[in-house]
Amino acid sequence: MASVLEGKGLLPGDRLCIYLPNCLEFIDLFLAATRLGIIFVPVNILYRDREIRHILTDADPAAIVTTAEYAEHVPAGVPIWIAGELGETAATAPPSATRVSDPDAPAAVVYTSGTTGASKGAILSHNVFGVNAVNIVSCWRIKSEDRLLLTLPLFHVHGLANGICGWLLSGCRLMLTERFDHTQAAGWFLDFQPTVFFGVPTMYVRLLELEASTAGEIGERMRLFVSGSAPLPAQVLEEFRRLYGHTILERYGMSETLMNISNPYAGERRPGAVGLPLPGVSARVVDAECRPVPDNTTGELFLRGSNVFSGYWRRPDATEAAFHEGWFRTGDIAVRSPDGYFTLQGRRSDLIISGGFNIYPREIEEFLAELPEVAEAAVASAPDKRRGEVPVAYVVAAPGASIDAAALEAACRAHMASFKIPRAFVVMEKLPRTALGKIQKHLLPRWQQPE
Numbered sequence: 001m002a003s004v005l006e007g008k009g010l011l012p013g014d015r016l017c018i019y020l021p022n023c024l025e026f027i028d029l030f031l032a033a034t035r036l037g038i039i040f041v042p043v044n045i046l047y048r049d050r051e052i053r054h055i056l057t058d059a060d061p062a063a064i065v066t067t068a069e070y071a072e073h074v075p076a077g078v079p080i081w082i083a084g085e086l087g088e089t090a091a092t093a094p095p096s097a098t099r100v101s102d103p104d105a106p107a108a109v110v111y112t113s114g115t116t117g118a119s120k121g122a123i124l125s126h127n128v129f130g131v132n133a134v135n136i137v138s139c140w141r142i143k144s145e146d147r148l149l150l151t152l153p154l155f156h157v158h159g160l161a162n163g164i165c166g167w168l169l170s171g172c173r174l175m176l177t178e179r180f181d182h183t184q185a186a187g188w189f190l191d192f193q194p195t196v197f198f199g200v201p202t203m204y205v206r207l208l209e210l211e212a213s214t215a216g217e218i219g220e221r222m223r224l225f226v227s228g229s230a231p232l233p234a235q236v237l238e239e240f241r242r243l244y245g246h247t248i249l250e251r252y253g254m255s256e257t258l259m260n261i262s263n264p265y266a267g268e269r270r271p272g273a274v275g276l277p278l279p280g281v282s283a284r285v286v287d288a289e290c291r292p293v294p295d296n297t298t299g300e301l302f303l304r305g306s307n308v309f310s311g312y313w314r315r316p317d318a319t320e321a322a323f324h325e326g327w328f329r330t331g332d333i334a335v336r337s338p339d340g341y342f343t344l345q346g347r348r349s350d351l352i353i354s355g356g357f358n359i360y361p362r363e364i365e366e367f368l369a370e371l372p373e374v375a376e377a378a379v380a381s382a383p384d385k386r387r388g389e390v391p392v393a394y395v396v397a398a399p400g401a402s403i404d405a406a407a408l409e410a411a412c413r414a415h416m417a418s419f420k421i422p423r424a425f426v427v428m429e430k431l432p433r434t435a436l437g438k439i440q441k442h443l444l445p446r447w448q449q450p451e
């Protein structure tokens with residue numbers, strides 16, 4: 001695959017967007033790009049035209065690789081390469097002798113939803129991927145005898161940096177599925193007999209739906225279940241332990257830093273806590289003036305270490321705002337216990353995490369407000385048993401207009417990823433605001449999920 005990319009004229013530092021469901025070419029392209037110094041830019045397969053257009057404009061890639069089926073979602077203006085065709089050419093191409101090796105150069109630019117509506121590209125160096133893989137493989141004791149079942153999407157760092165890089169570094173056996181499907185999960189576990197599974201909380205909630213005897217059988221062969229990307233409710237951890245006989249190991253990471261803090265493999269996996277900083281990661285909790293606070297005191301979590309990204313792609317302003325004296329401001333609110341365990345207690349921004357996918361309400365609010373029938377919109381989080389949280393929209397009609405929820409939903413569906421589509425559209429006379437005009441989301445009427 002590296003010689004195919006070279007043959008297409010790609011040079012070190014060029015960006016290559018990858019808009020693919022999980023498949024072998026995804027992995028080949030990642031390895032080929034890292035070997036040639038080409039910057040790998042994965043794009044969420046659930047993204048639609050507006051979201052993809054933003055990434056293409058920002059990353060300015062040489063091309064985007066997709067499938068014939070997904071090509072229809074790619075806006076015009078950038079060369080489209082079909083993954084299957086690249087794979088076929090690669091199968092008979094001579095091996096490439098090129099090996100560009102600059103560990104501090106960007107290996108990938110990973111887009112993370114931005115608080116300002118538009119997502120920003122986090123620049124991850126080769127070293128960041130390397131350090132992360134060494135940490136998780138050693139701390140979670142992944143060995144070549146292990147068998148990893150990977151159902152996470154590879155366009156996010158959970159699947160790519162932990163799943164693929166952890167597999168390659170440990171030399172374990174991998175089963176990669178196109179996506180997680182709860183109706184097939186039991187079959188995969190029973191047939192492949194994995195020893196290790198990486199998941200988001202929604203997957204664990206789904207696994208709780210299996211028969212107790214099936215769960216018990218799966219649990220007997222497993223060695224380690226790891227959860228991350230969203231908070232794991234303590235009650236899910238307890239129920240899972242009862243059914244599967246395993247205490248899920250919860251860890252904390254971000255696209256900007258990969259893995260930071262993890263419950264220990266041996267030692268107490270504390271329910272509700274994300275654990276202890278991984279080797280080489282410094283973590284501190286600070287007050288509003290960025291001064292460290294004592295243990296048991298809530299504040300913002302700051303991080304430092306060779307796992308931390310180098311900045312946002314072509315966004316010196318956002319990069320500067322993200323750091324304070326060399327420490328990365330995570331935006332997460334945390335507390336450290338006297339024995340060193342960190343617990344996350346919320347977020348400084350109004351991020352919604354649904355099924356492990358990040359949603360910034362502002363992006364949906366801006367989209368809704370652009371529709372002619374909408375005067376203004378606020379998007380807030382509602383609890384959801386499976387996904388953890390779901391977005392709900394509160395909309396005020398434009399003068400003389402009326403709101404049709406189905407039409408709003410259809411407009412959203414045509415332009416954005418399915419997980420961002422509000423679960424409900426609540427029509428309001430006006431939005432609650434402070435005297436200064438700021439919307440008070442906590443005063444919006446609570447939306448109840450129909451049973």
Ligand code: MLC
Nearest residue numbers: 153156157158179180202228229253254255355356357418
């Ligand atoms: C979900 N869908 C997908 C998909 N995943 N479509 C294509 N490919 C995928 N990979 C769509 C479905 O078509 C459906 O669309 C909707 O999402 C819900 O699907 P479901 O079958 O009902 O799924 P559910 O049981 O709810 O489980 C959802 C999920 C998904 C767990 C499969 O949320 C998921 O894959 N989450 C992983 C997110 C992730 O990897 N985050 C890591 C971020 S990195 P429709 O139109 O019917 O609604 C990070 C750093 C860190 O945060 O620390 O890890």
